[in-house]
Amino acid sequence: MTVPKPSGKLKTRPSKPALRLRARAPARAASRKTKARKPAGRARSAGTVHVLSRFDLVLKNGRVVDPANGLDGVRDLAIKDGKIAAIATKIPADRAKKTRDVSGLLVLPGLVDTHGHIFEYISGDFGLNADEVGVHSGVTTVCDQGGPSALTINGFRKFIVEPSATNVKCFISAYLAGGLHGHRYVQLYGPSGVNVDATVNAAQKNRDIVRGIKVHAEVGGYTRWRLEVIKLAKEISRRLDLPIYIHLGRMWPNVDEKDVDPGLVIDELVPLLDKGDIIAHPFTHRPAGFVSASGEIHPLIFKALERGVRLDVGHGSHFSFQAAQIVLKAGIVPFTLGSDLHGNNVGKVRVGEGPAYGGETSPFAYSPTFSLYTGMSEMLALGLPEAHVLKMVTSNAAELLGMAGEVGSLGVGRTADISVVEIRKGKFTLTDRSNVSVKTDKLFRPVLALRRGVEMTLGSPLLPERERVAA
Numbered sequence: 001m002t003v004p005k006p007s008g009k010l011k012t013r014p015s016k017p018a019l020r021l022r023a024r025a026p027a028r029a030a031s032r033k034t035k036a037r038k039p040a041g042r043a044r045s046a047g048t049v050h051v052l053s054r055f056d057l058v059l060k061n062g063r064v065v066d067p068a069n070g071l072d073g074v075r076d077l078a079i080k081d082g083k084i085a086a087i088a089t090k091i092p093a094d095r096a097k098k099t100r101d102v103s104g105l106l107v108l109p110g111l112v113d114t115h116g117h118i119f120e121y122i123s124g125d126f127g128l129n130a131d132e133v134g135v136h137s138g139v140t141t142v143c144d145q146g147g148p149s150a151l152t153i154n155g156f157r158k159f160i161v162e163p164s165a166t167n168v169k170c171f172i173s174a175y176l177a178g179g180l181h182g183h184r185y186v187q188l189y190g191p192s193g194v195n196v197d198a199t200v201n202a203a204q205k206n207r208d209i210v211r212g213i214k215v216h217a218e219v220g221g222y223t224r225w226r227l228e229v230i231k232l233a234k235e236i237s238r239r240l241d242l243p244i245y246i247h248l249g250r251m252w253p254n255v256d257e258k259d260v261d262p263g264l265v266i267d268e269l270v271p272l273l274d275k276g277d278i279i280a281h282p283f284t285h286r287p288a289g290f291v292s293a294s295g296e297i298h299p300l301i302f303k304a305l306e307r308g309v310r311l312d313v314g315h316g317s318h319f320s321f322q323a324a325q326i327v328l329k330a331g332i333v334p335f336t337l338g339s340d341l342h343g344n345n346v347g348k349v350r351v352g353e354g355p356a357y358g359g360e361t362s363p364f365a366y367s368p369t370f371s372l373y374t375g376m377s378e379m380l381a382l383g384l385p386e387a388h389v390l391k392m393v394t395s396n397a398a399e400l401l402g403m404a405g406e407v408g409s410l411g412v413g414r415t416a417d418i419s420v421v422e423i424r425k426g427k428f429t430l431t432d433r434s435n436v437s438v439k440t441d442k443l444f445r446p447v448l449a450l451r452r453g454v455e456m457t458l459g460s461p462l463l464p465e466r467e468r469v470a471a
């Protein structure tokens with residue numbers, strides 16, 4: 001297959017990292033220098049050199065990329081007390097208790113996954129272990145999409161957010177049932193399963209972890225209730241001043257075998273959306289209305305993007321190279337990536353197994369295995385510039401979650417959540433669920449993950465074999 005040209009609408013900045021940093025924030029750059037020297041440097045008294053206090057760790061010679069600050073260059077990065085303490089062209093090794101040479105590797109803000117399913121046990125076979133999706137896969141922040149609801153958010157906090165090493169957030173489910181067994185039982189997800197007051201109340205009490213509201217605009221639901229549920233979700237969203245995240249792509253069967261054009265879903269959906277709301281799965285191979293059966297982008301999608309609606313790839317069992325090509329060729333570039341990893345698409349539940357599926361085939365089964373890193377490699381193979389791919393999982397993802405002040409950037413004084421990443425060079429084949437393959441010469445792979453400055457093991461069984469680093 002041919003690779004589309006990257007979108008003309010995509011804005012890439014020229015990389016003049018050092019200049020840009022200085023030009024933008026002279027005061028901060030200066031205080032950064034003194035900060036780095038004072039606590040960690042040497043003081044002379046009576047002719048003796050003392051080491052006052054040293055950095056806990058210095059990552060040396062890595063290619064530090066911090067899209068939020070326009071930095072892309074070889075730097076040393078120092079960590080102390082779980083925070084980023086200095087970023088400089090050279091930090092002497094004797095100022096650190098420990099150094100790691102990361103020459104030839106990318107040093108990135110800890111990667112942010114905008115779309116995971118990590119409400120383990122409570123959401124049945126669907127929920128994965130947060131740290132297997134997160135830190136053990138080289139991803140330091142994971143946002144669960146629609147697992148917890150007004151009824152279960154306290155359990156999400158107690159059993160998932162608090163014990164996980166990963167920084168865990170969520171988009172609360174618009175439905176009282178939440179994402180049980182991957183929204184398997186359609187009767188739970190109509191308007192009668194939504195309680196606006198209860199969900200607003202639960203989100204208000206959990207503002208620190210709730211970053212938005214999750215809801216679905218798909219054909220099967222549309223044949224039952226049109227978009228009544230989206231209207232209720234929008235009411236929750238407006239009252240909380242948080243975005244809604246909309247799943248596109250068939251999940252439920254049509255009622256009474258009604259035949260409906262999925263484009264009707266988009267017709268009614270787009271007028272309901274506000275700036276900052278998110279449409280997911282633009283690259284889905286399932287009927288979604290985003291792309292018509294004849295390969296045309298729904299015209300209202302362009303209107304939505306003009307209005308500031310964002311797109312999240314939401315890889316999951318949706319991702320299709322062919323669908324992605326059509327969308328990218330039209331000049332539409334998703335803002336964020338989002339793995340959409342869940343129990344059904346990583347082979348945790350084999351096709352046809354699991355209590356929710358009886359003898360039926362899970363519509364979410366996916367093969368081969370994938371990760372957020374696989375998605376990044378696929379975006380690169382599709383022709384998106386590397387700078388944009390890195391933004392999708394750092395600064396853009398942080399912005400989408402309303403967390404730009406906390407994660408997705410490498411500023412001095414910030415929490416030291418860091419992903420060290422290798423771009424492997426060679427000849428690789430990437431294959432999607434429809435068995436369409438693309439050749440590529442670059443593959444992203446996690447090498448090291450630091451969460452609050454602490455080194456995490458990268459042994460997640462969810463990582464595809466070729467993305468694992470030999471122990």
Ligand SMILES: [Zn+2]
Nearest residue numbers: 115145316340
């Ligand atoms: Zn999902």
